[in-house]
Amino acid sequence: MKVLMTEYLRIDLETENWECRVCEHVVGSARGNYKEGLLVYKRNPEDIHPSVIDPDKYKFTFCPDKDWVSIYEFYCPSCGTQMEVEYTFPGHMPLYDMEVDVDALKEQWSHREEILEPVKGPNILVDRTHGHNH
């Protein structure tokens, strides 16, 4: 049985591995940090958050200061999907963000049916794209 843990990651309870949900790639042991099986890139904030006002004229421009914050991007090494983004202090260690108790997970799902598509929960809002039709 496989448990959908995030938008892009699942845990195979039999093999006890993290897997990419996009390309099936085995990322690493579910008893460890999945980030260790991914590619990492330090993104310049200017690539994502444009200076709305002229950075040659002004100190504060809507673009984060790259000396004050680093953006780490984590990619699946097989399909290049961006699985996680971390805004962190320059030079800081990436966080071990999901440390899973695999034995407890196995026990928990031994009482559950496998779920293939993520459960979304109750729907209470009208979708934006359908707004014009009414």
Place this chain on the structure above:
Amino acid sequence: MSTNVKVDTEIEDQELIQKFLKDTTLFLGPDPEIIRDHRIMPRTPSEEECMDKYTDLNQISSIRDRLQSACEEGFEMVEQMGAAPGAKWGDIITGIYSASGDLTIGSAGGVLIFSALVHHPIKFIIKNWIDEHTVGVNEGDGFIHNDSRYGNVHNTDQSMILPVFHEGKLICWAASTVHEGENGAIEPGGMPSMAETSFDEGLKMSPFKVVENYEIKRDILTFLQNSVREPKLQYEDMKVKLFACMRLEQRIKEVFETDGPDALTACLRYTNESVVTEVRRRISEWPDMTVRTQTIMDSTLRENALLKINLAVTKKDDRLIFDFSGTSPELTNRAINTQLPGMKGMVGQAFMNHIWPDLPRGQAGLSPIEFITQEGSLVDCSYEAPNSQSLMSIFHSFTVAQHATAKFLYSCPDKYTRVLAPWHNMINTFIWGGVNQHGEMLGNLCADLNGMGGGARMDRDGEHALAPIFATMADIGEQEMNEEEVPFLQLVSKKMTANTQAPGKYRGGMGYTMIASTKDSDQWGFMTTTQGSKVPTIQGLFGGYAGGSYPLCKVTDVDVYDVLLKNPEQFKHSIHETMNEQLFPGAKYSTHHMGMGFDISKRGELYMISQGSGGGYGDPLERDPTYVIMDIEEGLITSDWAKKLYKVEFNEETFALDLEATEKLRADYRELRKQQGKPYAEFIKDHVKDTPPADIPFYGSWNGDVDTIYAGSVDDKRDASNIGPIYVTNPKDVRIGELEAELEAVRKQAGIPSTDTRK
């Protein structure tokens, strides 16, 4: 027999010692036993008896529904009659508390953080004033409170608390809390960022009696009015809160008539205990794991600095533990610290808003959740430290809680809401004050703070300028109505600030631009109190990004009202056109971080800010290209940035998509990622450092070692269990020092001797 006697004397001795200690206590300060405990009180023998007597769940449920509508009625009264802007948009709670002081049923709308912390002052009253012969708690009494150190968000919130009796027996409490704004602090509006000690924060009301026989005592009222900038508001809203409490009391007494006081007691206790049971059941459904996250603070509101909010959430069976160890230490002369209840309350808010909104609004929802903090940290500050801008650390606490819980919720088969990326978390708005066009002194804020961008959800974009993180249902008010009372106009408002979105498969909801300018007063000013001008204050989720950063832009030496009369074409309706084109002759254009202390403005000068964006969700390369085009058409993003961020190909005239070319661009970009990305170990070797940046003041733990706390520099490392006070130099003194050094260097270079060399 002899053992019993011994035990009896021991108890007598103990009681004697307790009484002695109580009688000789010189100051009844905040009681750690009360304010460090967010759990519901133990079941009392009287509650036990009532629960044995009333077991019909239909009756319990019908009483609860009646009490809930009473709370909504009280809420409506305060919202409609309250004078404070905060009251008008729902920064309120009206609630019913058990005899032991647990908030059991609270109004469902408005600000929910209150649910988890306004019970503390009631417990103080129970512990100290009931048996105190100089005070006492009697029918018709009312108590006032605002000091956050006795349990509150911040001192701008004032509560009115009424005990409810039946035939002389205290059955429960009714209370109403409102964000009043003005409270006599060193800056107008009640949330001074300039406060350097707790004595700069205005009124410091420990819980005390201000109402007898349902009437406000005029002498005390006058003292309070005399201590604040808005004496009329102080009176009006004390009355409004009192009347709301009296209405609650009336509804409670109607239940006494129909069902009896014991049934009401059973209902309150049953409600609290069943919520606790249900919360534990829901926690059990989560996967057992530890999730770690952090957010970055880039400012103390006085100067830029790097501070960390650190969180590890561990779920094990039916336990959920929020561990904030490793968070920045408190800054002993800065206002951004929070007392422990504020942080807990805001975590409670995250659950009530976004995780389990179906649970009753009360204290019980948070009760089973456990907290670990380091005393003397930003989220658990000392008695001495100011906390008038506790919102800063409170809001970050919300975000780390929201970010961490999303990672627990994704796999759960039962969800009560959508999994979503963090909401925007800062009150990007204007706080204002001075003398208005009618000659009245005012101090308060624009309700635009309620328009925070919503986080993207697992299946759709975030909503723009939707709601603040502290209330799901709150209004931003009518600007035209505000302008009748305040001497400034919002020349631009409700217009989205383009290219500020948080990209993702689903993008975050965006915020709008506000351009304010004083018109009819020469004694008027603004302040802004947010972080995030250098570093985003939130995180994205599952490959989505955070929003960008947000500056304060000013244009001075201009009277824009003159410009509008004579050269209206020079006035532009956006920050980027105004700042980049600089069309006003002779005007000065500048940018600042968003921690602007109170700044006296002149007629026609421009203060420009933007609300923030909620976080993005998922890989931007998976964004539906038609959504990208829709955003361009709606002016949310420009074509060039849309192409850059989302790798879409389209005709810029017709917006017709080229899906094949888009697919190719995206496939190419995935390949590029694989080339640019480094294996984890190699990346760590290249980029991770053993210490924080040396040239930026940094506060908090580094690389997971939560026992060692940096206190502003690489050389100042402290033991987390004994951090000690940290005083930050006044930024003006820092600037003077820099200028003196520069002057000295220039003198030396030019051979000009100093005018006075004496030491």
